[in-house]
Amino acid sequence: MLAVVVDQVSKAYRRGARALDSVSLEVEEGEVVAVLGPNGAGKTTLARIIATLLAPTGGRVFLMGRDVARSQADVRRILGYVPQGATAPPESTGEEYLAMVATLHGVPASERRARIRELLRWLELAPAGSHLARTYSGGMRRRLDLAAALLHRPPVLIFDEPTTGLDPSSRRHIWNHIKELVRQNGTTLLLTTHYLEEADALADRLVILDRGKVAVSGRPEALKAALGGDRVRLAVPSAQLPAVREALAAGWFDDIPAPTIRGLPDGTTQLEWTLPAGARAAARLTEALHGAAVSVLGIFVYPPSLDDVFQAHTGRTLQEAQEQAIASGMAPEEGRGKAGRPPQRAA
Numbered sequence: 001m002l003a004v005v006v007d008q009v010s011k012a013y014r015r016g017a018r019a020l021d022s023v024s025l026e027v028e029e030g031e032v033v034a035v036l037g038p039n040g041a042g043k044t045t046l047a048r049i050i051a052t053l054l055a056p057t058g059g060r061v062f063l064m065g066r067d068v069a070r071s072q073a074d075v076r077r078i079l080g081y082v083p084q085g086a087t088a089p090p091e092s093t094g095e096e097y098l099a100m101v102a103t104l105h106g107v108p109a110s111e112r113r114a115r116i117r118e119l120l121r122w123l124e125l126a127p128a129g130s131h132l133a134r135t136y137s138g139g140m141r142r143r144l145d146l147a148a149a150l151l152h153r154p155p156v157l158i159f160d161e162p163t164t165g166l167d168p169s170s171r172r173h174i175w176n177h178i179k180e181l182v183r184q185n186g187t188t189l190l191l192t193t194h195y196l197e198e199a200d201a202l203a204d205r206l207v208i209l210d211r212g213k214v215a216v217s218g219r220p221e222a223l224k225a226a227l228g229g230d231r232v233r234l235a236v237p238s239a240q241l242p243a244v245r246e247a248l249a250a251g252w253f254d255d256i257p258a259p260t261i262r263g264l265p266d267g268t269t270q271l272e273w274t275l276p277a278g279a280r281a282a283a284r285l286t287e288a289l290h291g292a293a294v295s296v297l298g299i300f301v302y303p304p305s306l307d308d309v310f311q312a313h314t315g316r317t318l319q320e321a322q323e324q325a326i327a328s329g330m331a332p333e334e335g336r337g338k339a340g341r342p343p344q345r346a347a
């Protein structure tokens, strides 16, 4: 069964650009789908629409077969939503906050304490449960947010940017909990992220969102394979480029397409190919260039990465897209809070 169906959803804010433009995606039950895109791509807008916190301008969303616009109460029972930004009031303890959320979700009074204890233990927050939320580290706060979204045991979870701004070890910690949740409970998960490694580490399937549109979607391995092979990068002294061209034209390399060539200010030139069997091609190239007395400064073979996939479908690297977003004021620099957006309560 399809757990989430987003069907041609668009959103235009009253003051602002079109945040989503006819976005469609599906998440199967038990699947982990990552919506990957730079800041401003429309990820939060999409997550909030699925979580019934925002109405789309066009299109429809179905959750476990229910139209979210028509059955909001039902949907909130099925769905756990972890929004961006800390949700717990700083002057509440973790336990007090979870008790409040459990009440809002209608968790039976007789089960509240046990569920809170179970979640705090699982998320390694048990000793901190009685401490004020303002004393929590970023990673602890994120785990408390996750606990709040899981109190009513939803089969579908939407996690908006699980680890933005966290250090690598806290990030890995959250990833492990997410993997465990999916493995042990079979939870369906739709997460948004602007981290390539996060999408690579967690997702069964990726949806690349760029400027409000789906650029491409598919399994990470299939998307990488579709690029046509490995990247092979050769570095030679720029003065020897004519000799390299001659060696390549000597007839040995009919099966190798023309490289992209980039001269660098340090007097070296890089030639780059995308080739099906990169390591074998690199060995052949090295041998031929040695034969032509070219001094090879380096030859590198890279398996295609998700960034190559992003670049192939959006025309720029994710890093470049992030930098553009920061320059246009759409994104805070890494590590800083997101200005102008109040904390939201888990639905």
Ligand SMILES: Nc1ncnc2c1ncn2[C@@H]1O[C@H](COP(=O)(O)OP(=O)(O)OP(=O)(O)O)[C@@H](O)[C@H]1O
Binding pocket: 013, 014, 015, 016, 017, 018, 019, 037, 038, 039, 040, 041, 042, 043, 044, 045, 046, 194, 330, 331
């Ligand atoms: N309330 C709003 N009013 C007007 N424009 C908005 C509003 N919220 C978001 N936008 C705009 O919609 C676009 C998509 O924003 P959104 O927050 O969904 O992107 P995002 O991919 O989640 O980015 P981030 O990772 O920074 O949250 C951006 O251009 C943003 O400026």
